[in-house]
Structures are given as structure tokens and as C-alpha cells.
Amino acid sequence: MAEPKIVAHGITKYFGVGAGAVKALEPFDLFVNTGEFICILGPSGCGKSTFLRMVAGLIEPSTGSLFMDGQPIAGPHRERGLVFQEYALFPWKTVLGNVMYGPLVQRLGRRKAHDIATEQINRVGLKGFESRFPRELSGGMKQRVGIARVLANQPEVLLMDEPFGALDSITRGIMQQDLLKLWLEERKTVLFVTHSVEEAIYLADRIVVMSPRPGRIVSIIAVEPARPRNLLSSECIALRAQLTRLVEEQVVSASSRPMNMPAYAD
Ligand SMILES: Nc1ncnc2c1ncn2[C@@H]1O[C@H](COP(=O)(O)OP(=O)(O)O)[C@@H](O)[C@H]1O
Ligand SMILES: [Mg+2]
The missing domain is CATH 3.40.50.300 (P-loop containing nucleotide triphosphate hydrolases)
Known part of the structure; x- marks a missing residue:
């Protein structure tokens, strides 16, 4: 191991602190x-x-x-690079500008930052979109930029x-398949x-x-099953049943708590 x-x-x-924590x-x-x-x-x-x-x-x-x-x-x-659901891109920067940002902050120089960013943009499948702005991209593409931006920091x-x-x-x-390939x-x-x-x-x-x-x-x-996994295989179906049961048991036990012990107060 x-x-x-x-x-x-x-x-x-x-x-928070005290009784309200x-x-x-x-x-x-x-x-x-x-x-x-x-x-x-x-x-x-x-x-x-x-x-x-x-x-x-x-x-x-x-x-x-x-x-x-x-x-x-x-x-x-x-x-340690963090990718959020909300993309967290700079709206005023292009795809290239967003991905170059980390290497520039690391003071790698413009040429090196440009090379790294271009490589990562290609890796996430966005070649040709370097000069687009986030508002011009679909959600999936924005998240590809978000991933490229984190990868450019070589975490x-x-x-x-x-x-x-x-x-x-x-x-x-599609994003799951591509992430798996990258990994x-x-x-x-x-x-x-x-x-x-x-x-x-x-x-x-x-x-x-x-x-x-x-x-x-x-x-x-x-x-255990080898990747790429077929979610319809009998092993994956059994695993899915096991996990769903585990998660549901948790939710049921939480919903039977008294009202003053909310489990989901977000
Ligand atoms: N900054 C914060 N101040 C007060 N409560 C918070 C803060 N961040 C998270 N919480 C509370 O902590 C719990 C866990 O939140 P979070 O980690 O966001 O959950 P998840 O990501 O699993 O949905 C929630 O009840 C949330 O309301
Ligand atoms: Mg969360």
C-alpha cells in the first residue's frame, strides 16, 4: 500500500460559539x-x-x-487544488487568461504560463476556445476551464x-468519463x-x-470492478443497492430525530 x-x-x-454553535x-x-x-x-x-x-x-x-x-x-x-460546482472563473478573462492565472501568480513567466495553460486547455478538450469568455461557454465547458485552471497549478x-x-x-x-481519463x-x-x-x-x-x-x-x-466500469454490470448493481440502502438508512434515522435536532438545516 x-x-x-x-x-x-x-x-x-x-x-459559531456557545449555545448557538x-x-x-x-x-x-x-x-x-x-x-x-x-x-x-x-x-x-x-x-x-x-x-x-x-x-x-x-x-x-x-x-x-x-x-x-x-x-x-x-x-x-x-x-491542493479546489474545484467547485460554481466554476469560480474570472468573467473578465478569456479561457486562456483564466488558465494562465495560476502559473502567472507562481511567477513562471508569460511564455511558460502560456505553454502550461495551452497544454491543460487541450487536455480538457477545449482546444480552439482559448480566446472565448466564460459567458460564451456552456456549463460543461466552464467546468472544463475550472479543471484546467486547477491542473495548470500542477497540484x-x-x-x-x-x-x-x-x-x-x-x-x-461525459465529464465523468473525461475526468477518469485524466486521472x-x-x-x-x-x-x-x-x-x-x-x-x-x-x-x-x-x-x-x-x-x-x-x-x-x-x-x-x-x-473493486476494473475501470471503465459498466454501471449495469451485476457487481455495480449490487454495490448501488448496498450504497443506496446505507444512505437511505442515514436519512431515515435523521428524519426521526426531534425537531430541535435538525439534520439538514442548511
Ligand atoms: N460558515 C458557516 N457558518 C455556519 N454554519 C455553517 C457554515 N458553513 C457550513 N455550515 C453548516 O455546517 C453544515 C455542513 O455544511 P456543508 O459542509 O456545506 O455541508 P455539505 O457540503 O455536506 O452540504 C451545514 O449544516 C451548514 O449549514
Ligand atoms: Mg457542499
Whole structure:
């Protein structure tokens, strides 16, 4: 087994202080191996984005510790690239300008930044769209730019927070296939948040199933079938039934809580 890339040990997260504090995460332990594709599956409001933002270094855990390559995560760093559902592109920059931004911030120089950006734009299938503006692109294309922009920073870890959640199902399927291809080429470590059981089965080495808020790990399930996976194979269908049951059990147990313990107050 490879060295762990990311280690989360006993992390919790409270938002606010005192009686009004919201507990977003229960003590949370997770070891992510180098080159592993992890999907985090859980209902809305269970703390998935909170966890990813902690790994990104954007917010700190309330307790516990987070490490990358054995070093504490102390803040954002280009080695951990975050892709959001909302694309987060600069509307006033072209595709090329958006993707060159990271390398320029790294002071790699215009020529090098241009080369890196062009390579990543090609990799995500947007050759020919370099001088377009985000408003001229479809949702799927915008998200391709978002992915190219993060890849241009040459991250070791990709943090993807429901990146395809806003896309129609056909575009989403194509994006999943293309992401898988990119991952097979480079085997970056990926933490991918989703609430789609099918998406998790298609992409992940292991699926982390979370409970409703306060989020905790209910189960970690290895996905064995070789890629690309056929979701209609008997193995995938059995896995889908198992995961759906796990997720539904969580939701049912949460909805039987008293009214003053909402599980979904987002
Ligand atoms: N900045 C914040 N302040 C207060 N509560 C927050 C904040 N961010 C998230 N929360 C709460 O923490 C819980 C988990 O949120 P989040 O991580 O966004 O869930 P998910 O991504 O799984 O939908 C939710 O109940 C949410 O309302
Ligand atoms: Mg979220």
C-alpha cells in the first residue's frame, strides 16, 4: 500500500460559539493514499464541503489534525487544488487568461504560463476556445476551464466539490468519463464530493459514506470492478443497492430525530 497522502485525525468542526454553535462534523478520521480516488458521499448539509475546505486549508478544524505528506496543513497551497460546482472563473478573462492565472501568480513567466495553460486547455478538450469568455461557454465547458485552471497549478491533490452537480445528466456523464481519463494518465490523489451513488461507483477507488449532520463516517466501501466500469454490470448493481440502502438508512434515522435536532438545516 502506498504512503498516505492525506491524513485526517480526529477532526471536528463547530461553526459559531456557545449555545448557538452548529456542530458540522463529528470526530473524523480518514487516510487517503497517494494516487487514490476517494468519493465522499452524503446528504446535503452533512459537512462534505466543510471537510474539503479544511483539506484545502481554507478553514481550520475546531479540534484534531490534518496532514499532507506528514506535514500539518496550515493554509491554502497550490499543491491542493479546489474545484467547485460554481466554476469560480474570472468573467473578465478569456479561457486562456483564466488558465494562465495560476502559473502567472507562481511567477513562471508569460511564455511558460502560456505553454502550461495551452497544454491543460487541450487536455480538457477545449482546444480552439482559448480566446472565448466564460459567458460564451456552456456549463460543461466552464467546468472544463475550472479543471484546467486547477491542473495548470500542477497540484498533487485535487479537491472536487460536487463539480458536476450543476450539469445536465448527459454532460455530466461525459465529464465523468473525461475526468477518469485524466486521472488514469496522472493518478493524482482525488477527493471528490458527490451525492450521487452512481457517480461515486463510476469514479472511486473507495467511497466514504457520511451520516447527516453532524457528519461522521458511516462506512468506507472499496469499489473493486476494473475501470471503465459498466454501471449495469451485476457487481455495480449490487454495490448501488448496498450504497443506496446505507444512505437511505442515514436519512431515515435523521428524519426521526426531534425537531430541535435538525439534520439538514442548511
Ligand atoms: N460558515 C458557516 N457558518 C455556519 N454554519 C455553517 C457554515 N458553513 C457550513 N455550515 C453548516 O455546517 C453544515 C455542513 O455544511 P456543508 O459542509 O456545506 O455541508 P455539505 O457540503 O455536506 O452540504 C451545514 O449544516 C451548514 O449549514
Ligand atoms: Mg457542499
